[in-house]
Each structure stands twice: as structure tokens, then as C-alpha cells.
Amino acid sequence: MVSVKAVLEGDRRELARLLTLVENDDPKGRAALNELYPHTGKAHLVGITGAPGTGKSSFTNQLARVYRNPAGGAAPQRVAIVAVDPSSPFTGGALLGDRVRMKDHSGDLGVFIRSMASRGAVGGIARATAAVTQVLDAAGYEAILVETVGAGQSEVEIARLAHTTIVVEAPGMGDDIQAIKAGILEIADILVVNKADLPGAEKTELVLRASLQMGAGTRRPAVPGGEVWTPTVLKVQSLNPVGIIEAYDLIQDHRGYLQRTGEWQRRDRERLDSELEDLLKAELFRRWVDVKSESNWQAALDALYARERSPYQTVEILLKQSSDHS
Amino acid sequence: MVSVKAVLEGDRRELARLLTLVENDDPKGRAALNELYPHTGKAHLVGITGAPGTGKSSFTNQLARVYRNPAGGAAPQRVAIVAVDPSSPFTGGALLGDRVRMKDHSGDLGVFIRSMASRGAVGGIARATAAVTQVLDAAGYEAILVETVGAGQSEVEIARLAHTTIVVEAPGMGDDIQAIKAGILEIADILVVNKADLPGAEKTELVLRASLQMGAGTRRPAVPGGEVWTPTVLKVQSLNPVGIIEAYDLIQDHRGYLQRTGEWQRRDRERLDSELEDLLKAELFRRWVDVKSESNWQAALDALYARERSPYQTVEILLKQSSDHS
Numbered sequence: 001m002v003s004v005k006a007v008l009e010g011d012r013r014e015l016a017r018l019l020t021l022v023e024n025d026d027p028k029g030r031a032a033l034n035e036l037y038p039h040t041g042k043a044h045l046v047g048i049t050g051a052p053g054t055g056k057s058s059f060t061n062q063l064a065r066v067y068r069n070p071a072g073g074a075a076p077q078r079v080a081i082v083a084v085d086p087s088s089p090f091t092g093g094a095l096l097g098d099r100v101r102m103k104d105h106s107g108d109l110g111v112f113i114r115s116m117a118s119r120g121a122v123g124g125i126a127r128a129t130a131a132v133t134q135v136l137d138a139a140g141y142e143a144i145l146v147e148t149v150g151a152g153q154s155e156v157e158i159a160r161l162a163h164t165t166i167v168v169e170a171p172g173m174g175d176d177i178q179a180i181k182a183g184i185l186e187i188a189d190i191l192v193v194n195k196a197d198l199p200g201a202e203k204t205e206l207v208l209r210a211s212l213q214m215g216a217g218t219r220r221p222a223v224p225g226g227e228v229w230t231p232t233v234l235k236v237q238s239l240n241p242v243g244i245i246e247a248y249d250l251i252q253d254h255r256g257y258l259q260r261t262g263e264w265q266r267r268d269r270e271r272l273d274s275e276l277e278d279l280l281k282a283e284l285f286r287r288w289v290d291v292k293s294e295s296n297w298q299a300a301l302d303a304l305y306a307r308e309r310s311p312y313q314t315v316e317i318l319l320k321q322s323s324d325h326s
Numbered sequence: 327m328v329s330v331k332a333v334l335e336g337d338r339r340e341l342a343r344l345l346t347l348v349e350n351d352d353p354k355g356r357a358a359l360n361e362l363y364p365h366t367g368k369a370h371l372v373g374i375t376g377a378p379g380t381g382k383s384s385f386t387n388q389l390a391r392v393y394r395n396p397a398g399g400a401a402p403q404r405v406a407i408v409a410v411d412p413s414s415p416f417t418g419g420a421l422l423g424d425r426v427r428m429k430d431h432s433g434d435l436g437v438f439i440r441s442m443a444s445r446g447a448v449g450g451i452a453r454a455t456a457a458v459t460q461v462l463d464a465a466g467y468e469a470i471l472v473e474t475v476g477a478g479q480s481e482v483e484i485a486r487l488a489h490t491t492i493v494v495e496a497p498g499m500g501d502d503i504q505a506i507k508a509g510i511l512e513i514a515d516i517l518v519v520n521k522a523d524l525p526g527a528e529k530t531e532l533v534l535r536a537s538l539q540m541g542a543g544t545r546r547p548a549v550p551g552g553e554v555w556t557p558t559v560l561k562v563q564s565l566n567p568v569g570i571i572e573a574y575d576l577i578q579d580h581r582g583y584l585q586r587t588g589e590w591q592r593r594d595r596e597r598l599d600s601e602l603e604d605l606l607k608a609e610l611f612r613r614w615v616d617v618k619s620e621s622n623w624q625a626a627l628d629a630l631y632a633r634e635r636s637p638y639q640t641v642e643i644l645l646k647q648s649s650d651h652s
Contacts, residue, residue: 030638033636035635037636193473200528276630276641280645281611284607284645304598307363307364311605314477318606319606
């Protein structure tokens with residue numbers, strides 16, 4: 001059994017154990033999360049996404065350092081990094097980048113790092129990510145940086161769950177960059193051109209600014225007539241590092257905007273709505289499977305495989321049979 | 327109303343209209359798909375996935391040409407390309423690459439090209455992709471090349487729905503390539519190193535071969551003691567083009583393997599099972615929403631937002647309330 005009290009008091013070992021239970025959708029994890037849930041709602045969730053090769057991990061690492069040592073003598077914030085990575089079926093373990101990351105922050109108890117395997121999570125990565133961030137939120141991490149590898153739909157969805165979404169680009173990412181930008185520009189609160197010392201950084205920056213301007217008219221204030229957030233494009237070099245403090249400051253500006261305008265609460269509720277719908281769907285299906293007639297089910301599958309009935313027709317007949325029975 | 331008969335007879339305009347209805351999950355689309363479904367199950371579904379910038383589109387284009395002009399005087403096959411692209415909220419339309427693609431095959435009635443916006447599809451991109459490929463299958467396209475942009479989880483899932491999955495890599499894609507490879511190596515039937523004229527192609531090939539060898543022991547035959555498919559690494563240059571005929575031949579070899587071993591049927595059933603589960607979940611939820619008590623729902627949301635009840639606890643109380651009512 002995991003001690004919820006220990007997690008709330010900052011026990012990192014108990015926290016890690018609980019996160020594993022939560023990721024596996026273990027009943028003990030659910031029970032602990034029910035207890036922890038009243039302590040959530042305080043953390044700033046920052047999504048960091050972008051295509052492979054843009055250097056997201058280095059950027060996230062450097063950003064965490066600024067949270068630990070903010071300029072102007074401000075108090076350091078406790079920060080958690082959640083890295084959503086494709087899992088390896090072969091190594092079954094932590095990725096190389098993960099170990100580098102750990103080393104960067106080793107000895108700093110104000111930083112907690114967690115890698116999630118996108119295909120290991122029971123019940124889907126979006127659900128597991130939501131649960132993991134809630135645990136970290138309750139455990140007192142003031143900022144949670146959720147870094148997602150890739151530029152696919154699920155990554156965009158995870159980023160959308162954040163209060164603040166940062167899209168990382170890099171110069172010279174090839175032909176597909178146009179397509180990627182189109183899909184993620186809409187969700188970006190802050191655009192970072194990483195590796196700004198490479199050739200082509202200015203061009204990437206210009207293209208991003210122009211694209212943002214094209215779409216400027218589609219941005220709407222949270223309340224009619226209210227303040228609108230204008231996404232900013234920022235050049236950074238994570239390895240040197242250059243521009244990281246500016247990125248941190250922009251994130252704090254965005255946080256202020258969210259809180260002033262009520263957008264913080266709106267995004268919070270949207271995230272909970274989406275999580276609730278996902279859980280309801282899963283639970284309704286689980287209960288239906290529990291009571292379904294095994295012989296009807298097999299007959300329906302056989303007709304589906306034999307192309308006698310389409311998937312839609314199969315759903316209709318299965319649901320009709322179960323309502324006739326009850 | 328769409329004419330199913332016209333679609334079966336090869337009318338491209340009616341086909342395009344039906345695909346739009348199916349993508350929007352329109353009831354007329356569902357009705358037509360029910361009629362078409364008995365004609366499905368013949369097409370070879372080939373998934374082509376990989377990170378942005380690897381040149382997947384050019385590769386897919388060249389591959390379609392070989393389907394139209396196979397070596398050794400074999401009969402040309404009718405081929406459909408389904409490109410699953412991130413959608414642009416600003417332009418709202420076809421991407422540049424799409425128009426290039428159209429031009430490549432213009433005038434050839436044996437090639438049908440369809441772009442799908444990953445965020446436009448009602449009910450999720452995986453569901454829409456499954457329905458679109460079924461329509462094309464019924465319409466007589468013998469090979470359907472499903473190309474997915476990105477290397478995220480949803481793309482991997484779409485690729486997994488194919489009979490044959492091709493993962494495209496390119497030299498020098500940065501640090502994240504290790505992570506991506508780890509996640510997708512398991513699903514690759516054929517690995518293509520595109521842009522093989524660029525420096526580093528040999529290294530990429532070697533790394534891929536070594537990774538495959540590490541995981542070789544985890545591959546299992548479709549039937550115990552039966553034949554095992556060994557994924558092949560192939561260097562190609564889509565722009566010149568070099569190695570495309572070899573890629574086509576490998577795809578046909580894989581098709582033969584699938585049919586010899588019963589794996590074709592197994593993958594077919596797995597795809598239908600997954601589609602059925604998805605549709606059942608959506609329909610169970612829709613029916614539940616239709617009959618739920620609006621006042622209970624609002625009270626439950628308020629308690630959720632106020633952190634009084636966790637998402638899990640909210641699901642439990644909502645389902646208890648509705649079973650008490652019925």
C-alpha cells in the first residue's frame with residue numbers, strides 16, 4: 001500500500017511508487033488519487049512539444065534550471081518533468097536521454113523527473129498523463145513540464161491539456177515542417193526556435209511569425225472583448241544556453257494572462273471534462289463487456305469477419321440484443 | 327444521396343463525395359458503408375510512417391508509380407494513397423505537398439489520392455481512416471498506401487492497422503532518432519532509409535540493423551513453430567529514384583508471407599476488433615449521454631471542478647445515479 005501522507009510530505013520514493021501504480025491504472029493507484037485529488041489544482045502545467053530532433057529535452061532541462069534559480073532573487077520553484085517517450089520493446093527501460101537528464105539535476109530534491117512509455121500505459125497515454133500530473137500537483141510541484149516526443153495527434157492532445165503550450169522548432173527540419181507548423185500553430189502559446197546558432201534560424205523565425213500573423217484574426221479572447229494572448233516567437237540555444245531566462249519570463253507572463261482573464265479556470269475545466277468523458281467511455285464499455293452474452297458476441301464477430309455485417313451494423317445488433325435481454 | 331452503385335463501378339466523383347461523408351461520420355456515409363462492406367477485404371493495406379523530414383511523401387509517390395508500372399510486364403494495380411496530415415486551421419485546405427502529389431499522377435485514373443486532416447475527422451482519426459480505407463477497398467483499389475505524418479502514438483496505431491507497415495528513416499535526424507526507432511521498430515515489417523545519398527546513411531542503416539538484431543528474439547511466428555518474417559532494412563533515394571522497385575518487391579514478398587501463414591487474416595480480424603471496440607465505446611457513451619439527468623450531471627461537474635470529487639469518483643457516482651434511475 002502506498003502512503004498518501006508520505007507523498008504529500010514529499011517522500012520521493014513513495015511518490016515514484018505511486019506514479020507506477022497510477023500509470024498501470026492499478027486500483028490502489030486510483031484509491032490514492034481519490035485521496036490526493038483535493039490537493040490538486042495549484043500547479044502550472046506547461047506542455048512542451050515539437051518534432052523529433054528539435055532539442056526539446058535539452059530545452060526542458062535548461063528551463064528546469066531557471067525554475068530552480070530564478071533571476072532577481074525570487075524563490076526557487078519545485079519543478080517536475082514528465083517526459084512522454086515512445087517505449088522500447090527491446091530495452092524495456094529508461095532511454096539514454098533520460099539518464100543524461102537525471103545527471104543534470106542529480107542531488108537537487110526540488111526537481112522530480114518521470115519518464116512515461118507511450119505504449120506501456122494501461123488505458124492510453126492521455127489518461128495516464130492526466131493522472132500522473134495530478135499526483136505531482138498534489139505532491140506540491142509548482143510547475144510541471146510535460147514534454148512529448150513527436151508531432152502526432154496524441155502529442156498535440158497532451159499539449160492541449162496544459163495551461164501553457166510551448167512548441168519547439170529548429171532550423172532546417174525538412175519539407176514536412178510546413179505541415180507540422182500548420183497543425184500546431186493554433187495550440188502554441190509560445191514558439192521556440194531552438195538551435196538558433198544553426199544556419200536558417202532567421203528564416204524559420206520569419207516563417208513562423210508570418211504564419212502567426214496570417215492566423216492572428218482567428219484568435220479569440222477568453223471573454224468577449226477581453227484580452228487576447230499573442231503568441232511570441234523566441235530564438236534560443238539550449239546547449240550554450242541562450243534565451244532560456246527569456247523563455248521562462250514569457251511562461252510567467254502567460255501564467256499571469258491566464259489568471260487575469262479566467263482562462264486558467266477555463267482550461268482547467270476543459271481538461272477535467274475531457275478526462276471525465278474518457279473515463280466514462282471506458283467504464284461504460286467495461287460494464288457492458290461484463291454482462292454481454294458470449295454466444296451473441298461470437299456470432300456477431302463471425303458475421304463481421306465474413307463481411308456479412310459491417311462494423312456499424314454489428315454495433316447495432318449487439319446493443320439491441322443486450323437491451324432486449326435487460 | 328451518394329450512389330453506391332456508381333462507387334462500385336469506379337466513379338471517382340461519387341467516391342470523393344462518399345469519402346467526405348464517411349470522414350464526417352455522416353449517417354448517409356454510414357448507410358453507404360454498410361452497403362459497401364460486403365465488397366471489402368481484398369485490398370492490401372500498406373502503412374507508411376516515420377518522423378517528419380524523412381521524405382515519406384516522395385517515397386509513397388514513387389512507390390505508387392511502381393504499382394502502376396510493375397517490372398516484368400505484370401498487370402498494373404489500382405492504387406489509392408491516403409495521406410493523414412495535420413490540418414491547418416488557417417488555410418483550412420489542401421497542403422502544398424498534396425498538390426505536388428496530384429500533379430505527379432494527374433491523368434492516371436488508376437491512382438486515387440485522398441488527404442485526411444487529423445483534427446477535422448469527427449470521432450477520431452483512427453476511426454475515419456478505417457472507414458476511408460474500407461470505402462477504397464470496396465471501390466476496387468488493390469493497394470491502399472496509408473501515409474502518416476509524424477511519429478506519435480496515433481500514427482503508430484494507424485500504421486498498426488495495416489497488413490504491411492513500412493517505417494521510413496533518413497540520415498541525421500538528430501538525437502531523438504534513438505527514441506523514435508525504439509518505439510516503432512517493433513511494428514516495422516520493412517525499414518526504409520530514405521535520402522540514402524546523404525552523409526550518414528550507412529550509419530543509420532547499421533544502427534537499424536543492430537537494433538533489429540537485438541530484438542530478433544522477441545519476434546514470434548503467427549502459428550507456433552511457423553515461419554517468421556524478418557524485417558529488412560533497405561536504402562532508397564526517392565528523388566532520383568533508386569531502390570523503389572526493390573521496396574515494391576519486398577512489399578509483395580511480405581504480402582506472400584502474410585497469405586501463406588494466415589497472418590493476413592489475423593491482422594484483418596485484429597483491425598476489425600479494434601474498430602468494433604471503438605464504435606461500441608462511442609455508441610454506449612452517446613446513448614448514456616442521451617438519457618442522463620442534466621441536474622445530476624451539472625452537480626457532478628461542479629464537485630469535480632471544486633476538487634471535492636476526483637474524476638474516478640465522479641464516474642462512479644454518475645453511473646450509480648443512472649442505474650438507480652433505470
